[in-house]
Amino acid sequence: MAAQNRRDFLKTMGIIGVTAAGFSTSTTKAQEKFKLSEDRIGVLVDTTVCIGCRNCEWACKKVHDLPAGSLEEYNDRSVFENKRRPDEHALTVVNEFENPDNVLLPVDVKVQCMHCEEPACVSACIVNAYTKHPEGPVTWDSDKCIGCRYCMVACPWQIPAFEYDKAIQPNIMKCDFCYDRQQEGKLPACVEICPEEALIFGKRRDLIEIARQKIKREPDRYVDHILGENEVGGTSWLYLAGQNFSKLDFPKLGTDPAPGVTEKIQHGIFAYFIPPISLYALLGGIMWINRGKSKSKEV
Amino acid sequence: MKITLKILFVILLSAASVFPQQKKNTKHSMLNIDCKTCHACQYPTTDDPCLKSCPRLKMVTVYRSPDEAPAITVLNELENKYEPVVFPHRLHAQMSEISGGCITCHHYNTLGPVLPCKRCHSTERKREDVSKPDLMGAYHQQCLTCHRQWSHKTECVSCHKPKVKGKKLNIEQKILSYKQKKHPQIKEPTRIIFETEYKKGKIVTFYHNEHTKLFGLKCVNCHKEENCLRCHDVKNASNQNPAYYDTPVKIHLPKDQHHKICMKCHRENNCSFCHKNKVSETFDHGLRTGWKLNRFHKDLSCKQCHKHGNRFVKRPTACNSCHPDWKPGTFDHKITGLILDDNHSDIDCEDCHIDRDFSKKPTCNNCHDDKSFPKDKPGKED
Structure with a gap:
């Protein structure tokens, strides 16, 4: 709840900022588009294939030096009773949903950072701790981070987590697409372990083509929607599903890149310091008027 | 002993993988299909058919009898970690007759020999063309889609027995026992009482045993696209309780589809032939036609007298x-x-x-x- 309140508070502040920005600045521009490679990679998640074995959760923790326990512990399907979110202890989680077409075949959905094509977290970060690599992954640098957590607010998928329980040098935690492993020519840990190859790793443009083919071949199996193809300007991780994505707890997002919004707000607030100054001037003015009123009443 | 085991194992493995190539070529080259639909090169051979990777949007396949399938296929890709999986191939093929046939697994098979999974599905996960799953993904997608629905389990050990160091494999024993395994006789429901939405006659009583016995029907004559789950789910009430069919069940298919099945034979009957207000009795030749079957005629199949296929025309009653x-x-x-x-x-x-x-x-x-x-x-x- 606390986070939600914080979010609401920031939203309100944002709205004020935008309004202020609207008055004062038309010169601010969104950051130039991120440099992306033609061959940038991605992962296509076929939720109709995933069986919810949660091997990916285990593998992810293993390679990120998080306490993982034994693989057998992940056979426990009772965790599906609650919907989980990726957090500082698990960078990816699998949730299970009821399948309206077949109660015996539940739908399992892996959640992790989507690695947006135009990531809001990167734009929101005021110290450049985030990097959008041309190959696709969005990574985060512990040495630069000041812990402002703007990225957490900016993310349209609500992914970055913060190590609140660490007093000294808490980290922002999110999926890094196993960038280091990829540099070594390895697959991301989750993709490598998936027994079903429900996670298809490849070039993003190939994956979109494959997803389209799958929908075309089995129109009864899939809804005609590749999540992440256009959402918030496109994401590296793409999803296929047999039902509407809103039923699988995905937020409904437009096709406009998220940074455009966050940057406008930020740049609006801070451009030449005009909006803060005018805001303070406005507040000062109100105070001054009220002061006069209360004085006149006293007299 | 160890050597013989090994040899046996190798033979079985090679038999399983060689099997598809041993079959007679069905001369598919004579068919009216452009070779380039399936083959990438100009002169495909048996050794190198240079097949295009699943270019066929429409499946081109020929009917193959389950008896052509190898009895057992041993899957041993994970030999370092697990015992081999003994897959009763023919048994599955036989069962698939009522649920989609060979193409359920051998999708996009050619008109030529039946291709083993490995022919198309690479063992590499990191590969250039990811349009089809790798072998592990392909196997698991095929097996688990059905098996997890009735076992409700997804852990590795539910199929893969972990390899214990020093323990001798009794794989040939497993193969033997699987070879002898037969699908148990399917229990046939006597009747199914359908509750329909037709107001003038809500109840349709379908005597299943009568239809199969009287008309000599085989399961596959009617059941073609069945889900294995119809029988294999332990949670399914109809498997557990024989009295399940004694109470009316709501129709489970759209009205037209139900009609389509019945209308194949009952074309000339009017609605009230099937739709009644109460559960109807079994077919009685005496009651329905006025000519009671005596003890000699009772045991005859319908076709012995009514020789015009499934059209039951009234026959003269004179003995000669x-x-x-x-x-x-x-x-x-x-x-x-x-x-x-x-x-x-x-x-x-x-x-x-x-x-x-x-x-x-x-x-x-x-x-x-x-x-x-x-x-x-x-x-x-x-």
Whole structure:
């Protein structure tokens, strides 16, 4: 709840900022588009294939030096009773949903950072701790981070987590697409372990083509929607599903890149310091008027 | 011993993988299909068919009998970690007859030989063309889609037995036991009472056993796209409880689809033939047609008299319309189970069988006042 309140508070502040920005600045521009490679990679998640074995959760923790326990512990399907979110202890989680077409075949959905094509977290970060690599992954640098957590607010998928329980040098935690492993020519840990190859790793443009083919071949199996193809300007991780994505707890997002919004707000607030100054001037003015009123009443 | 085991194993493995190539070529080259639909090169050979990777949006396949399938396929890709998985291939093929057939797994098979999974699905996960899953993904996608629905399990060990160091594999024993395994006789429901939305007659009673027995139908004649789950789910009420079918069930397919199945034969019947207000009785030849089947006719299949396929036209009831060689003088009464004594063997048929209606009880009144059938018999029973 606390986070939600914080979010609401920031939203309100944002709205004020935008309004202020609207008055004062038309010169601010969104950051130039991120440099992306033609061959940038991605992962296509076929939720109709995933069986919810949660091997990916285990593998992810293993390679990120998080306490993982034994693989057998992940056979426990009772965790599906609650919907989980990726957090500082698990960078990816699998949730299970009821399948309206077949109660015996539940739908399992892996959640992790989507690695947006135009990531809001990167734009929101005021110290450049985030990097959008041309190959696709969005990574985060512990040495630069000041812990402002703007990225957490900016993310349209609500992914970055913060190590609140660490007093000294808490980290922002999110999926890094196993960038280091990829540099070594390895697959991301989750993709490598998936027994079903429900996670298809490849070039993003190939994956979109494959997803389209799958929908075309089995129109009864899939809804005609590749999540992440256009959402918030496109994401590296793409999803296929047999039902509407809103039923699988995905937020409904437009096709406009998220940074455009966050940057406008930020740049609006801070451009030449005009909006803060005018805001303070406005507040000062109100105070001054009220002061006069209360004085006149006293007299 | 170890060596023989190994040899046996290798033979089995190679048999499983070589099998598809050993079959007769079905001369698919003669078919009216452009070679380039499937082959990438100009001169494909058996060794290198240079197949395009699943370019066929429409599946091109030919019917193959489950008996062509190898009895057992041993999957041993993970030999370092797990014991081999013994896959009763033929058993699955047989069962698939009522649920989609061979193409359920051998999708995009060519018109040529049946291709093993490995032919198309690479063992590499990191690869250039990811349009089809790798071998591990392909196997798991095929097996688990069905198996997890009735086992409700997804852990590795539910299929893969972990390899224990130093423990001897008794794989050949497993193979033998799987080879002998047969699908148990499927319990057939006697009847299914459908509750429909037709107001003038809500209840349709479908006598399943009657249809299969009377019309000599095999399962596959009607059941073609069944889900394995129809029988294999332990949670499914109809498998556990034989009384399941004694209560009306709501129709599970759209109305038209139900009609389509029944209308194949019941084209000329009106609605009230099937739609009644109460559960109807089994088919009774006497009640329905007015000609009761006696003990000889009872055991005949319908087709022995009604020879026009599934159209049941009324047949003449005179004996010699079916038994042309039954003539007075030559008829051996013994085949009815009653050997006539000398006094009766020479009299006319109609003396006892009024109007030569042999379906009715014979009378003794024409000659005797104090005798009646069946108390008194004009001879001895065979």
